[in-house]
Amino acid sequence: MRALLVDDEQLPLMHLQRLLEKDVGGVKVVGAYTNPLEAIDQAISLQPDVVFLDINMPRISGLEIGERLQGIDNSPEIVFVTGYDKYAVDAFELCALDYIMKPVQLQRLQKTMDRLRERIKSAKEAAPVKEESVVSIQCFNSILFHQPNQEPQEIKWRTNKARELFAYLLHHRNKMIDKDSIIELLWPDYDGSKGVTQLYTTIYLIRQTLKRYGLQTISINKGNLEGGYKLTIDSATIDVEEWESRLKQLLPLSLANIQEYEQVLATYTGDYFGDYDYLWAEYERERLRRMWLQLAKTMSSFYLGHGRVREAINVNQRIQNLHPLEEDSYMILMQLYASLDDHAAVEEQYQLLTSRWETELGSAANEHITKWYHIWKQETEGK
Template identity: 55%
Template sequence: MRTILVDDERLALAQLKKLLERDIGDIEVIGMYTDPLQVCDQARKLRPDAVFLDIQMPGIDGLELAERLQSAVPEAEIVFVTAYDQYAVQAFELHALDYVMKPVQLDRLQKTIDRLKDRILSSCDNGTAEEPPVISCFHQIKFQLPGGQPLSVKWRTSKAQELFAYLLHHRDRTVDRETLFELLWPDFDSIRAAKQLYTTIYHIRQTLKSAGLQAVTIHSGELEVGYKLTIGEARLDVAEWEARLKRLPALEAGHMEEHEQVLGMYIGHYLGEVEYLWSEHERERLRRLWMHHAEGLSDYYLERGMIVAALQVNQRIQHYLPYDEESYFTLMKLYDSLGDTAGVEDQYWLLTSRLERELDSAVSPAITKWYDSWKEQRGRARLAGV
């Protein structure tokens, strides 16, 4: 394992180097630095597996330097070395792989090295997977590793979740820091906002690493004026869905299975669980694309008298767009054609309930007129004994 050490005290560096190389072994210290401002450039050249980083150093905060290192060498693990008491250390433990208290004890350092080796080995195993990981944005953000199931992400804070979502939304583009300050910390001055941003970026990187998504990285822009997220070989569900939608062949008998598959790939609105204001335009654009496709499928089935298939499509429309009157009206007529009186009644009641009680809005006159006429016909039919 190749490591670099950062501490403003030369004696502390020498002691840690001796413990790592002589007492533990199988560790190569490839760089030692007392000036933290030199570390990032050297780390880019040396590509260490791990960095042992003192927290209290002149000129730069340890958390800020750790954030810069994660940008310079995202594959490197960070271990904090600190003289803080145990209560303060708990805060750092949340976003570092480990911490070591000063004075450094050999047995405690051995546990850290064991954790480092396990993490590096795990990263190598994930990197050999044949299939790329998947990032899901329909409804909520989930990560899916090859061979696994989509899993919800345990974000350190809501700010970390939104910052990741925002950078993912603007992936492959550098977003300047001022934009991020205004989005997430509009009431903070630039110094406080910068510290929050450094820490939040660090949390995101640790979350990605813990999830096995080494392909997804966040880079500092030129002169660190912003950040850019790239997803590497990882796949994005919304992008794949839109690409498949645009490649669909014409609605014909031989292609209906493919059309149904693409319809089913839409499992919720874009970032629908959180509904960030900045994502509303994209959410609406994707929603309209899906709706246009669903309505096309419904029309295809209706024209061919495939009532059950049309029913299923409109039920799905209603599920994702519960205030779309047309789906209720279509379902009422479909249930009527099947002779399902209860189905018609349920759809009209559900529409009335949602519009009048939830939106304080009336059902459209055309639907009310159709329903009243249907009720009248049903009444006459009962009187006639039909």
């Protein structure tokens, strides 16, 4: 096993190297550096399996080194070493393989190496077969990953902030996002240094999570001059992009292509990041909702014009599920149910309409709909 050591003090560095090579065994220290910047430069060519990082260094923090190392190919595991900084330990425990308190004890170090060997063994066993495969990322409702010949995966993010930052970078995919803008969005109450710490930790955590799930086709790259981050996806598709592309390619609606319209309508399974309360996604969420609604209304009019009552009912029920305050759907459904002499369904629609308007909007239903309902009610009672 190849290890790289970084500590700004020479004595702790020598002590750790001696423990690893002589007492633990099976470890080759390929580099031991008191200059952290030099260690970063050498890590690419040395390709260590693990990097032991001192947390508290004057020129650059161990956290930032770890964050940079995660940006290289075949990124190593990280073990943080600290003398006293409990705040840092709490943060690093989220994303590092382990952390060790100074002075490093052999028994504690041995436990870390056992964990490391197990991690490497598991990673090799779980390594996906290299093939030309396409990962599909689902953004409707929840974030899910669809890999060939596998069930959809919902990643278990270690923190909600990690999930949101991934979603935010995915939303702005292939664009460099300024570091300060991310901190202002996700950690607005943190001062400069704590905000940067949280950002580095979370980026580190996202990279480790994607690696653990075998999603190496998705990567987060750091901008020049440390200005920001960009998420890129290679040989991967995104369901909202695919859906919008299919929608725009639809020919004018006819009996010949109605099934294609139905497929596009059904593919929209829920709102964009609908399971998460991300205010920054609201504009895109509403834009896609309106596109779907226009499609559904077009199909409703088509079915009504061709006397296909059951299909029209189905479409308007779906409209209500996604757009419960879309008033026209209640009117259309009441008229359709009335044409089928389904009085209970008409009553149910009217009660649903009035209760939703009162609860959600604090107002009465549209006078035109109310008038139609009362006329229908009198006519049915008079029969």
